Amino acid sequence: MKKALLSSFITAIWLHAIEIQSVTFNGLLHLSDESATEISGLKIGGQFNDEIASKAIINLYKQGYFENIYIEENNGNIVVNLVEKPVIAKIDINGVVTNDQKSIEQIIDIKKGQMYDEFALNNTKIRIRQFYEARGYFDTVVTTDIAPINENKNSLHITLTVNRGENITIENVNLIGADALDYSDIEPVVANKSREFMGWMWGLNDGKAKIYELPGDSGKIQDEYLRRGYLDASVSAPSLNAHFDNYKADLSYYINEGEIYKTGNISINAPDFLELDTDEIIDDFKLQKGDTLNSSWMNLDAQKLENLVANKGFAYAKVYPRTNKNSDYTADIIYEVIPEEKVYIRNVIISGNDRTSDRVIRRDLYLTEGNLYSKIDLVDSKNALKRSGYFEDVQIVEKRISKDQIDLEVVVKETATGSIVGGIGYGSSDGLLLNAGVSDSNIFGSGYKGSIMIDKSDDTLSGNINLTNPRVNDSAYSLGGGLFANDYSWDEYDEQNYGANIIGGRQIGRYINAYLAYQIERSQIKGLDEFYRDAGYQNGINIKSAITPSISFNNTDDYYVPRSGIIASTSLEYAGVGGDMEFIKNRTTFNIYQGLQDYIDMDLIFRYKSGFGYIFNDDSSKLPINEKLFLGGISSLRGYDSRSVTPKKKICNPKANNGGTIYGCEIIETGGKISFNNSFELSFPIINRLKMRGVIFYDYGMIGHSDINEIKRSSAGAGIEWITPIGPLQLFYAQALDDKPGDDTSSFEFTIGRRF
Template identity: 45%
Template sequence: MKKLLLSGFMVFSSLYAVDIKSIKFDGLIHLSPSVALEIMNISKGDPIDIEVIDKGIKALYKQNYFKDISVEDDNNGNLTISVVEKPVIANIDITGISDSDKKDLKDALGVKKGEIYSLSKLNTAKRNVEKYYEDKGYFDTVVEATTKNLNKTSLSLNLIVNRGEKIVIKKVTLCGAKNFDYSDVRASIANRQEEYLSWMWGFDDGELKVKDLIYDSARIRDYYMRHGYLDAHVSNPFLKAYMDGYFAKLTYNIKEGEKYNVGTLSITSPQKIVDTKKILAQMQLQKGEVFNSKKLRNDLKTIENAFGDKGYAFVRVNPDVKTDKKNHIANINFIVDPGDKVYIHDVRISGNTKTIDRVVRREIFLAAGDLYNKTDLEDSRTALKRTGYFDDASIKEVRVSQDKVDLLVTIKEARTSSIGGGIGYGSTDGLILSASLADGNIFGSGMKANVSVERSNSILSGAISLTNPRVNDSIYSLSGTVYRQNYDYTSYDLKNLGFNLTVGRKFGRQWSGSVGYTLQESELSNLDDSIDASLYKLGTTIKSAVTPAVSYNSTDDYYLPRKGISAKASIEIAGLGGDDKFITFRNKFEYFYGLQDVIDYDLILRYRAKFNYIVDNGYLPIDEKLYMGGTSTVRGYSSNTISPKNSSDALLGGRMMFANSVEASFPLIERIKLRGAVFFDYGMIGEDSLNIKRAGTGVTLEWNSPLGAINLIFAKALLNESGDDLSSFEFTMGQRF
């Protein structure tokens, strides 16, 4: 028997001209024999040729599966190809780091279970671990590796990580800067110098961020451009690191140049598609003002939107800025290439595992065959987010032909099932517990249901409601509520049983109107002797009331609005039959303003206000009067415990109330959507004048959790007086922040 042996790449064989009668593989696991023979380019019936077999074995060896290959010939043309395969990585373990880092690193290693083990792959994994921590600011990370053979064909790989140290920037210097210093550009750059209280939240820790380092020069130059310095030059960062103490000094060389003002502004387009004079009047940059690159970018969007509203989805706008260096004037001509008008070919929806397609589609203001419109596209995006069904919604234009685009609507569904609760304590009611269970998107239909219960020493109430915001996907809505309320107050007892039915209609994209009807049976008893009994009817009374309302909503999100206004005005008219005869005016206003574009920080300012007023037309029940306190008016007080009182401290209720709130919301841990907010509430209430004043302040934790929006409220009552029922902690779930 002749033996053809490959050790490295050397082959020894007989020179007999014998044809190959059979080929057998020994030890082959990862490749099939047919694939191996195809790689070697030999087959049964071929003559045994030393050069062909040598070339084939080399080709097989290059697949990187094998440590050794040998070939045997029995002198009769029967070949046996024996292979020794490299071991497979059966398990990868990383020790010495946190569990969260392990999860991230396993995706970044570049080596996975099931792959063939090799030293080159091991070295790649080590480098990737070092780079992972270097990107996070840790330097001198050491990675050691051990392997353990599990059997002849597999092994376990263990990477032992000794994480390095973080480099702290002690000083950032703008060398050559005259008009600005580090404090001016600090908010624009990622790599900042360490502050005195670096360990405290809100202060710069100075940790080096390698990934952002290459972009900080451009950020500094953009800061200069935003202040008119068009000729400013900012060098690449010069980082001097001291590895003995793991600190560094960061330097930028600056040539500021002169400040430029805006000269002439013009728009050049090959055809008259839009009114350029009207657009120029709307632009943020105006003649004589200091040049600002941020305003320039916003003006580009203004022009793109104007052409986009005419059907030009792929318009390109290039600003041609010509500088007069002598007079320091920047003349700007916006050159527009509108491209072709495009129409909607199809609207494709993805991401809705629960929500029915038609529920998504009815909020989109563009359909197949429509002319493309940029405003309609943006309004569709905000309308989707305003429903409360989705955490996020994006719409992407994909060109399918010269004049056709598909709209790819991608949504991320929110958890619309929610639980709400509150805990309070009052000297009258004792422990107050409230809870609610709701689903804002039943079976993906867009319908909403709610069940709520409140329990205390004096209250037991419950309600069930169902709302269809778009009946048969139309512009009409329908909602109804059935409720029962038992109040055991110190000054009176009351039982209510009733229902209401509301029909609504949309008027445009932000406006809607509604008309509701309420029928309620009330039983008043045990009225306190200190209350004038002649003002109220003991026993059973009936309320029959109609409530017309109008509302406006231009907010950009349901749970966490960053811009827009939400307002509602209603009039409840009681007296269409029954015993109750009064009119209640209710007005609610909310304003949201995000400062991300202004200060490059996701700070959201909120203002909320309520004004209610009641006219007594014959009989105003005591429970229909106005009360303050709780999450919806003045926090720091138990719900509905602020009102006019008599000498016995019995709550009489008021006929007019004004409450407003100012909040500032800021990010805490962005990756888990946790925010904080500080607030100040102020309210006034009274019978004939707003003579009772209360206030509250505090902080809230706002968490858009996987279970829904959770709001934890820690409040401190202000302007409180003896006898007030205070509540220092409350929480809500499922409500907007």
């Protein structure tokens, strides 16, 4: 193209060099004369001939501003005539929806204000077609209309009209030659799936072909075979047979399965200085001799071994599993361990903490400058920071500095820990709900936790003020306290109480905390009728003065949505340090969380939650009713009203009536002395970008006075878990499964602020 320009632009052939007397540029808009002179190389006093002229034209043309250049010479006076390309003043994209238009504007090669370039325009049309092909639309047509905006034709209006193509829908996926696997086995892992009935519905496969993901699907199918022990399996490249008359297609893979291999001998090849107990390590592997060889399990075992070596300071350790096939269709596994050098921490860099001070982060780090690297310390540090509740995400990036040094960058993404709450709602059991308050679990980034809250419903009015320093002077000790006041109107009585508490604690190791709390509380019971009085309950004022030692364990990997770990606690409240109550009450909880991503390649979380309560008191009827045990509600047994599941007793009183005696009877709630409740939950993603998940659950509880089997109730349901800007919200629909006459049930329940 440049050669053609030269032949048309140069009007004469100079056989001998001529000295340049002057240089004039005609048609410059975007370049100055000085810049053009420097680029072209044409300078007064210099030489000029056909070769120099050609070079000048080429140098100017490379700038991309010009569509026509020619040079004239008269007695050493050089005139360079230039015609600049027009500027793109306006771009319209027609025929696309708003979201697509925004995406297309980001990927096209032409932009407003740029010089017009035909190559860039053609490349833009290609990119638009590729954009839709990546989303499964084929035969997309892009037409262009180029119109000058002014008389000089140096400004252009470009209109791109897009006629989006059609989706290719996969009707069938054929695994030709497959016996061990069928389509249902590979469907969860491949990107290209066959269309299901009513596939347009959310959660069903629409069958749209994803061309750019097709090559990777063959490898995913082969991985499924390797997970099942077919070490010799081979899967062909995908064959998509599309019919462009109806845009439907069949997708086929040609498969040679081979035989299933069992696991043979397992050994570890590692340097002696690592001092690995290889027999013990192999015994702890998931894949054992005689098992069907599973590549996923083998890789998990390799990762486990790599972490063990990394815990000894070898941050760059690598473990490579090798398989040696035997003629009897067994395969020996040798884990090759390459430890490299021991590694020490050079620097720990903290970033992303706009509010939280560095010291608050560092107190949860188990690796710091000068420490020997340890993988378990790294993981525990990350989990401890996520358990704090201060951060939405935590990443610890390892940056290799040398063969024996590493830098750690702790990258945190802070979450909203403080909120000013004012709300109105409605609950099926509580009626109109009003709440207001302010809370922050990381006050001014200091790690302090504090709150002032007031809640009002049809039956309750409560308020509290709390302040806690979880790490006094960044030590292992904590100290906190609060004031509270409550006014409850239960079905059978009214309760008013107020008081204060103080609690001190100490961290023991990484996962255990021990606490000692003192509480003083004044409570008043009013409204108990004669039937409750006959049952031993009394109206009046009681003073509780109690100390409560407790211990808790938490090794979960996140505060709001843990995917691994255990939360457990037990406390023993002793009332009788002054006051007029005397009892001992135990409360124990145990929660376990397990993500299933590594097992079924889906982001499911299994949770088991349980609670146990027991009152040690020879005559528990002498206790105020508000100290007894009850089940029901969102925290124990969903589907039943709060505190409605409890032992009941029929009390009859004689009454005189015209000289005769009749008996009036009433069923009263006596409260329980022993209780147990547990829940099984399965959490799954709904909208990841909104941090919204769904949950299905089954709750079961037992409560009694002398026998825990006295009352048994269960429920099941589903709900939504959503981390909102004002805190985690849970909304449940629950159905009581075995409710009895007289039970108070509740279908819809919600809460804000509780971890999942």
